[in-house]
Amino acid sequence: MTDKVVSGRVVHLLRHGPPTQTGLLLGHTDEPAVTDDCPRMLQLARTLPLSGIATSDLVRASAQAASLARHLNLPLSLDARWRELNFGTWDGQAPASVDPEALRSFWNDPEGQAPPGGERWSELRARVSAALTMLRNQTLVVTHAGVMRAALSALTGLDHRAVWAIDLPYRALLSVRIWPEGAGQVVGLRGEDV
Template identity: 60%
Template sequence: MKAVTLHLLRHGPPLRPGLLLGHTDVAAHDPGCARLLAPAMALDVAGIVTSDLRRARASAEALAQARALPLAVDPRWRELDFGAWGGRAPDAVPQADLARFWDDPDACPPPGGERWSALCHRVGQAIRERDRATLVVTHAGAMRAAVSVLTGLDHRAVWALDLPYGALLSFKVWPGEKPAGQITDLRSGNAP
């Protein structure tokens, strides 16, 4: 079977960075930021997929228009749903509850929020449907879930990945086989 290239691009900074935004739909500070989008302009892809949340969607729309590529909106690429914590600063959440969540996000999800396994499940479904080279503009949590799905790493391992705004992850995905991936810093365009 032929490998499919999958590029995951984290959106630019939201208007208020540092919050547990989750499904809170806020705009990006500068969705068309040339510095963040420039390396994505050179990727060999057949189309662009984006989360439906504005902070990702606006950048995807700018890229699709600039590259004359088809754009699909897929809510499965949303960030983890932080439920009652959505839109709050981490220090505004009960610290014991937050610590339990980081330690075991399946047993201790945010109140009214999403379990880690549910995020991995929906992102895994979205990945399995990719049959051509694609750029996905998404969120750090969804990117970490993709790494977990594609490599078998647990939440502790993937949460240790530094994924700044504009980070780019690239994978070769073989249906039914373990993929090979490469992490690239979008701002420099160079592999670490």
């Protein structure tokens, strides 16, 4: 009997470039990116052996993903499960305009203290986990920082405090290997400054 080597799938998560307005609680607010043809993102993507591109349907990610797909001649799929966390009534607001105690409670306990009308941590993790199962090997996903952290949490079992401590600047690239059992391993993390 021979041992079968299982290599898993590698998936690349790329945070979109800066939106036109930074410093806001941009969840489902459809704020465009500064540019939809980011040369640094294209340079990063060209170093990867990609089979396709998936993206959030929000324009700050999808416009850049469409540009990458065009330049790299790769298929593109839009999927709302790659959207950022829904901040509910806080969505699109500056953190300073939100009740500081409510915001602090949310950051400390995103499961029990979700924003009013917003999404709980478990809901974000569940939709991201479902989206991860649909990806082929060497897919690039252009998405959002909260989603990337939820993917890390779902794949590694790290709690929200551990993954929120990871700095994911605009254009950060996170590569993960997903094993058949659903567990993940971080293969690489590269960040870009704004």
